[in-house]
Amino acid sequence: MFLTVFLVVLCVLATGETENSDRHSLTYIYTALSKDPKIPGIHEFTAMGILDSRVIDYFDSTTQVKTPKTHWMRERLEPEYWEKGTRSRKSKQQWFKVNLDILKERMNQTDDDIHVLQWRHGCEGVKKGNGLLEYSQGLDMYSYDGDDFLSFDDSSSVWVAPVKAAEQTKRKWDEVQVLKDYTKGYLEKECMDWLRKFLKYGENDRRTSKPPEVYVFANNARSKTNVVLNCMATGFYPPEIDIHIKRNSRILTEDDGVMSTGSRPNEDYTYQRRDSVVILRTDVAMYSCYVVHHSTGFEITKVWDGKLPNPNPDPDPPGPVIFIILAAVLALFVLGFVLLVLYKKGKFGFRPKTALFNVTDDIPLNTDKASHPGNGFSTVYDRVPLEPPKEVKEGSHSGDSGYFGVSSDSDKGSNSRSNSGVSDGSDGSVREKKSV
Template sequence: MKMYLTTFFILLVTRLTVNSEKHSLMYIYTGFSKPVGLPGIHQFTAMGLLDGRMIDYYDSDVQRKVPKQEWMKETLHPYYWERGTWSRQRKQEWFNDSIDILKKRMNQNDTDLHVLQWMVGCEGETTGPDGIIKFVRGVYTFNYNGQDFLYFDDCNSVWVAAPDKAVQTKRKWDHDQDLKEKTKGYLEKECIAWLDKFMTHREQQLKAASPPDVYMLATNTRIESNLMLSCLATGFYPKDIILHIKRNNCILTKEEGLISSGVRPNEDDTFQRRDSVEISKSDIASFKCEVIHKASKLSVEKVWDHKVDEENIGGIIVGVIVVLIFVVVLVAVVLVVLKKKGKFGFRPSPGEESDNNSAGSV
């Protein structure tokens, strides 16, 4: 039995390199049978991810589909977000109804927490000199109470039951030819078309050089008499950058204890770099952070004021794992739910608006 849920999350945590020709567009919907009562975990959540990074978001408290990338906000018409909000509100209702149906058919009570998760999307690969996106594979899978339930085999256009208890639903859905055609058409065509569109919007924005924000901070270390002095440049594009920490106008090197994160990606497709050096609190030398970003024509020097920052510099850094942490929290909640036996007997949500739409997708 293929473990499609496991495969899906391996895809999410795999960071595609800048030069990779493979790209993915995925959507995750998670609904609970009742409020969870944990900070940041909502009864219903929906999110879109482009190459593993969140591009849009909706939850049952805010009840609006909102952009999570600046280029999404700038390039898509307000109607897209209005239509998307309407669609996800319908999805929220569908999840509530479906979980109620599942509980009744499996003789489950309202005391326990139950969770339904739906993952749908596609992976494409650029081919030819024009960079045309070619379909590679699709993901369309349901999970209930921490167990794989049902997924769509795109190659053979059939539904596959993960456990025996889903066979009845598999047979029922296989007889729905319209459902199978819509699902296959979304994965192979519509999803790929939106993947191509989103990639184009993202690349157009990134063609414009973005200057870095530069910070120079000092934080306490485990050694009471020392400080960690750090220079951070973040939010720049493209990734070529020069960064130095200077002591009395002399550039510090590895031999003098300098450590560097190297250039790393931010969540919004810009980059960051942080260099640090441990110094004595009694060191009265002049320390500077020099940053040169030729693409944006920025050249700046930040002078350390010999103050110690109470907050760690990590609070300023825009990490690349924000989306993954959120997903892992949701998965953790899913896995602690009691696994019940029973029949799987609900229908996929009907097709909705044209953007990111299949038989049940956003």
């Protein structure tokens, strides 16, 4: 299982897209497991905010604190924002716990396996000719164990249930007009307000061009007679960059077996890219890496020093560069695992109609992805509200929608109710969910 999930993470990373300066998105993802997997670094509950495919805030059931993941979020938002966000996400964690139990009972499931409940919502804006960012489309979707469960059709203001188990929830939520009005209003206005605000906060980071650092190194291939020659550039912005691997003076191409990761986002708004090719360990030709970053005028040819990895490595720690790469991959794995628990169904991400909402590489997955046949989205969030909110109480605003509260155990006939608390996103309203 552990190896399978790890391979899935790598697969998700390979499907990422680069940033589009005309389109921007703000997405919030909440993921919960039905029980503790007892794997170090993997959490029962994880929540995060994602701006243009970069995680900007994070919360998990172990730390129990909502924290900023960019320096500008830390500098621009007051302590009160993070305090309210922490309270909100703690209440959401309880909501997930209750509703996971309800879903398991509804679907006659046991605790023998781990079940995943996830919710993703957000908005995307497109810059028009006047330079203003205007609403393009919204996202409010739930899934369970990798299957689409419930989604909101913004254009028709109705909930869509692609599976029979969700029809009960759809009927209840469609009967609550205030919920539909709130959801539509959040996606089209409040979320867009926060998207514009966060883009402004991180504006300097995005506008500052940065040249890359370049590394050329080899690591072992599957065959002991070969090695993989890597050319890696990292820390550059904007993402457009040219990288070529040369053998003597000839530029190698895909026909020679060259593979590229494409530009992938780092956490600090810079990018990285690695191109590689398999060569014979006995090859004595001169290999070099030619990199051009036009935005900064950076150009370099770095020659490989010919240093070969030990074909029979011992347990000693790897070299610094390889260690950094492995550490980065591991970090992504830990952050992203929860969403990837959906590996059981083979669904790992979603793409809106126009390939917006680029939730890709650096997104922690216990943290996330899947394809949605309806509404043009594909899901990665698996979270399902089972009860419609009884009322909406306006509160302070702080970032991602908090319209769902902790559902009462309606499938068991309970009449109890509980509140969602202060929101940690772009809405701070409190909602109560009534029992069935």
